[in-house]
Amino acid sequence: MEGTFRLLRQSHRWARFAQVTVEVTPGDEPAVTLGDDPFGWRRAVYGPDAWPCPYDDDLRREAAEGAWYALERLDSPRPRVRVLVAEIVERAADTGPGDVKFAAAHAVWRAMGREPSVGARRSRAMPRSPDKGVSRPGVILWPRRPT
Incomplete structure (x- = not known):
């Protein structure tokens, strides 16, 4: 199963953007892994000479934390799936x-x-990260339900 979520939010003066695509497959126990080239889209947009950004490791860590957060918040029992970012x-x-x-x-x-x-x-707020404290304290971005 594949899922993509695009965060597009304008609040006060700040614009927020992120898009993540994951593949979820059955597994023996919950696991989160990163794909071989999660930033491969840059070469399609900027050409073959596109280079990595200095904050890519932070983004990879956030993606893994978000996937674990999602699995931990699902109703019991925790699903036995493998999430590939x-x-x-x-x-x-x-x-x-x-x-x-x-x-x-x-x-x-x-x-x-x-x-x-x-x-x-x-x-x-999002969960506490071991090295960064609370992510985005005081900002609520849960999508609104359609009326």
Whole structure:
């Protein structure tokens, strides 16, 4: 199963953008891995000489954290699936801390056709990262339900 989530949000003065594509397959136990070339889209857009960005490792870490966050917030029992983060798309000016994590979590939920448990959706912030504290404190970006 494949899922893509694109975060596009304009709030006050800030624009937020991140797009993550994941592939979810059955597995023996929950696992999250990164694809061989999650930033391969850059060569398609900027040509064969496109180079890596200095913050790519941070984006990879956020994508993995977001996928684990999504799996941990699903109703029990935790699904036995393997999540492969296939693509991470960012924009230097519009992607901030936590945006890729948010998009990755929603991409996993979309791929699985499930939503987080009710308690998780009421959360005011993303989970604490071991090295970065609370991601984007005080900013709520959960998508609004259609009316």
